[in-house]
Amino acid sequence: xxxxxxxxxxxxxxxxxxxxxxxxxxxxxxxxxxxxxxxxxxxxxxxxxxxxxxxxxxxxxxxxxxxxxxxxxxxxxxxxxxxxxxxxxxxxxxxxxxxxxxxxxxxxxxxxxxxxxxxxxxxxxxxxxxxxxxxxxxxxxxxxxxxxxxxxxxxxxxxxxxxxxxxxxxxxxxxxxxxxxxxxxxxxxxxxxxxxxxxxxxxxxxxxxxxxxxxxxxxxxxxxxxxxxxxxxxxxxxxxxxx
Numbered sequence: 001x002x003x004x005x006x007x008x009x010x011x012x013x014x015x016x017x018x019x020x021x022x023x024x025x026x027x028x029x030x031x032x033x034x035x036x037x038x039x040x041x042x043x044x045x046x047x048x049x050x051x052x053x054x055x056x057x058x059x060x061x062x063x064x065x066x067x068x069x070x071x072x073x074x075x076x077x078x079x080x081x082x083x084x085x086x087x088x089x090x091x092x093x094x095x096x097x098x099x100x101x102x103x104x105x106x107x108x109x110x111x112x113x114x115x116x117x118x119x120x121x122x123x124x125x126x127x128x129x130x131x132x133x134x135x136x137x138x139x140x141x142x143x144x145x146x147x148x149x150x151x152x153x154x155x156x157x158x159x160x161x162x163x164x165x166x167x168x169x170x171x172x173x174x175x176x177x178x179x180x181x182x183x184x185x186x187x188x189x190x191x192x193x194x195x196x197x198x199x200x201x202x203x204x205x206x207x208x209x210x211x212x213x214x215x216x217x218x219x220x221x222x223x224x225x226x227x228x229x230x231x232x233x234x235x236x237x238x239x240x241x242x243x
Contacts (some may be wrong), residue, residue: 006047006076012235013051016218020229023222029070031222034087034211036232038063039239042070048235049084057108057230059090061099068103083212087173089230098122101130108171108211108228111135111145113158116165130164133171133211136195138188141175149195156199169209169227170196174217185217189224 013033020031020076037045045056045067064086071079080117088100089108094115100107101122110116110132123130134155137146147155159167172192174185189212200207209226213221220227233239 002043005044006051008046008237009044009235012237013048013053016231016234019219020222023219024223025223028225029227031227031229034089034228034230035235036089036214036230037236038232040232040236042067044236045084048081049082053074054083055085055087055105057087057089059088059109060121061088061090061092061178062105065099081186094118097120098160102126102128105131106168106209107132108230109133109135109139109145111147113155116155116159117162120162120165127230128164129166131166132170133169133209134167135171138165138172138191138194144173144175146172149191152195152199156203161229167207168205169211171201171228173214174212182217183220186220186224189213189221189226193224 016033020033020059022033029148032055033053034057035045035048036057036059038059062081066148068086079140079179086104087103087106090112092100092107092115097115097118101119105110106187116132119132121132132220134152135146136152137144137148159165170192172188174188177184192212194239209228210226211230212226213229215231215234218231221229
C-alpha cells in the first residue's frame, strides 16, 4: 500500500513540476508548489516531503493543529527525517488567530482589517513577525471572501501602522469555471499581477508574492507570474470528505 501510494504521489508531483517548467514566465524565479493536505492523512504529507516537497497548507485551523500534534508525537529519530513548512490558506476567523499565529510561515488569506490587526496584536504579544498575503476578491463574488480592488488603497495604508505584520503579497481565487471555460481565469490572475506591481512601488521589495492557481487552473496562473500555486487534488487525488 505504501509503495503504491508513494508511486502515485511521485508521478503526480513530477507531472506538476513539468507543467511549472513549461508554463512559467521565462526569466522569472520558479514558482513554489504549496501542497494542500486538507482531508488527507499526515502519512501522505510525509511521503511528499520524502520526495522533496517542502511547503504544505491547510485551510482549517483544527486540522492543521491535529496534524502538527500527530507529527510532534512521532519518535524523535523519525521526525528528524523530515523538513517542511506550514502555510494557512483558509478563511481565518478572529477567534482562531491566536491558534494560528506562530505555527505557520505564511497566512495566505487575510480578508478583513480586524483580523489583520488581531494578527498584529497577537504577534506583538509573542514577539514575532507574521508574514501574510492580502486576499483580493477580484471578481467581487458575494460567495467569496477578500477585499475588493477599490478597498486596497485603504488596506495598504492601514497596514503601514502595524509593526508585527509583514505584507508579502496578494492572493486570489478564480471563480468556478466549467472545463471548457477555465481559460477565463487567466484574466483574473493577470489583474492580480497588475495590482501587485502597482503596490510594489510603495511597499518593500519583499512585497513580491502572488498566491494564485489551484488544481483546475494553475497553468493559467503560471502564465501570469504566480509565485505560489496551491495544489491538492492533482497531487493526492480526490478527497474523502467523510473523514
